[in-house]
Amino acid sequence: ETKDNFYVLNTTSVVDYIMKHSSLASRLGGIESNWKVVEVGDGNLNFVYIIEGPCGSFVLKQSVPYVRCVGESWQLNSDRSYFEAIALKKQGTLCPQHVPDLYHFDRHMSIIIMQYLEPPHIILRKGLIKGIIYPCLGDHMSEYMAKTLFYTSLLAISTTTHRSAVAEFCGNVELCRLTEQVIFTEPYMEATNNRWTAPQLDEDVKALRNDKVLKLEVAELKAMFCERSQALIHGDLHSGSVMATVSSTKVIDPEFAFYGPIGFDVGAFLGNLLLAYFSxxxxxxxxxxxxxxxxxxxxTIEETWSKFTQKFLSLWTENWESSGDAYPAGIYRSPTERTLAQEHYMNGILQDTLGFASAKMIRRIVGIAHVEDFEAISNPDLRAGCERRALNAAKKLMKARKSVSSIKEAFELISSEL
Ligand code: ADP
Ligand code: SR1
Ligand code: MG
Ligand code: MG
Ligand code: MG
Structure with missing residues (x-):
């Protein structure tokens, strides 16, 4: 259903909207005829405008009550804008260096106004396709993930605070259900949304759907996604949700945020680096x-994981006495017991990470939403070869993840695909 007085903006009405909000107008400076407005949204769900004036600039993102890349036939309420705004705010407090500043939020109109990440920032996925080396990427992304995930987990907060935050983000039900559908369900069955490089991958897709062991693993991962409220996760942390230069890394688009498994975020990022690799x-x-x-x-995959572990564990060690209901300091008294608990916890996250990374890879090859890494390869035989290696690696990782205890071991497991 559409809300009363809600309207979908265009480049003209964006200007009228800004004029009605004096703090926004004064951020741009000058008069409206000096403002430049361009719609740049290249994501699957929403509309994004860059607005520049003589004194300043910002980005305006509006969620519409449907899935942009499909059209109005796929209705999706625009509550996602609210969850994006509150997640941006929280993540911006926990890790300001890697999150765009939030300037304005209008719940009724599903409008977020935030810092414009100016060129040379580009979407990381595009940089990876171009072959750009990002020397700080592993360090920055591990910092973002360690801070946003640690400080929203029960390692840092009480069960009282956690329960009320979990309850708030439970409202992001439509986007959670979208993930359940397009990541954990449809890729493993016949569904009209699915597509793949055909006929080259026809047999691979058939094999995927008949792989009983794999489907049990997917069911387990889906249950974890639905049942485990481990931390406030970004929920869509692929390389299209990162904007980067060689020295700056910013994470955008947390509209899928909710309290879920930590490995879903780490796996999204590492899985998308693997997709970039295979392409x-x-x-x-x-x-x-x-x-x-x-x-x-x-x-970079190894560096991200090892720095994430280091940073996450440092935060845990530093905060052990002060907060967090999960591993009470009174129970975990000796350094030996603490190290044991930390190793156990991180090993669990690694195994979840590998499982979710695999699920993210598989859905991008046989599901509804593909990635430019592969789509930009115009020769279908060449593209299918890359996709098949990625698919086979993901299947192996998903099935063997519980016997893996380091990224090196994970790479060894898929060495014939690398
Ligand atoms: P969607 O939710 O539809 O995926 P995104 O938030 O990912 O939308 O934004 C779509 C595109 O808009 C991004 O790929 C990027 O090119 C551009 N964009 C989004 N936010 C910013 C920003 N803060 N600064 C600059 N460009 C942005
Ligand atoms: C209809 S599926 C759209 C996809 O785009 C978003 O960014 C999420 O990854 C979602 O699964
Ligand atoms: Mg996006
Ligand atoms: Mg910031
Ligand atoms: Mg999005």
Missing amino acids: QDGHADKQNDRQGYKRWILA
């Missing part, structure tokens, strides 16, 4: 065989 042969040319770049991607 590289499709972007190689005479000037650049991309072999060095592939090594950099794998090194």
Whole structure:
């Protein structure tokens, strides 16, 4: 249903909207005829405008009551804007360096106004396709994940605070259900939304749907996604939700945020780096065989995981006495017991991460929403070869994740695909 007085903006009505909000108008400066408005949304769900004036700029994002990439036939209420705004605010407090500043939120109109991440910031996925090396990426993303996930988990907060936050984000039901549908359900069955590089991958898709062991693993991951309120997760942390330069990394678009499993975020990020890895042969040319770049991607996966572990555990160790109801300091008294608890916890996150990373990879190859990493490879045989290696690696990782205790072991497991 559409809310009363809600309207979908266009480049003209955006200007009228800003004029009605003097603090926004004065941020831009000058008069409205000096303002430049461009719609740049390239995501699947929403509309995004960049607005620049003589004195300043910002980005305006509006959620509409349907799925943008499908059209009005797929209704989706625009409550997601509220959850994006409150998640942005929370994540911006916990990790301001890697989150755009929030300037304005209008719940009724589902409008968020935030800091414009100016060029040379580009969407990380596009940078990975171009073969750009980001020397700070592992450090920055591990920082973002460690801070946002640790401080919203029961390692840092009481069960009272946690329960009320979980209850608030339970309202993001439509987006959680969208994830359940397009990540954990449809890729493993016949569904009209699904597509893949055909006929090249027809047999691979059939095998996926008949893989009983794999489907049991997916059921387990789906249950974890629905049942485990471990921390406030971003919920859609793929490489299209990161804007980067060689020295700056910002995480945008947390509209899928809710209290879920930590491994869903870490897995989304690492799984999308693996997709970037597997697509590289499709972007190689005479000037650049991309072999060095592939090594950099794998090194960045290892660096992200090891720095995430280090930072997350440092926060835990520093805060052990003061807060968090999960591992009471009174029970965990000795350093030995604390180390044991930490190793156990991180091992669990690693195994969840590998499972969710795999699920994220599989859905991008056989489900509704594909990624530019592969879509930009115009030769279908070349593209299918890249996709098949990614699919096989994801299947192996998903099935064997519980026997893996390091990223090195994970790479060994899929060495024939790498
Ligand atoms: P969706 O929810 O539809 O995926 P996103 O929030 O991912 O929308 O935004 C879509 C696109 O808009 C991004 O890929 C990026 O190009 C641009 N964009 C979004 N937020 C910003 C920002 N703060 N600064 C600059 N560009 C942005
Ligand atoms: C209809 S599926 C759209 C996808 O785009 C979003 O960014 C999420 O990844 C979602 O699964
Ligand atoms: Mg997006
Ligand atoms: Mg900030
Ligand atoms: Mg989005």
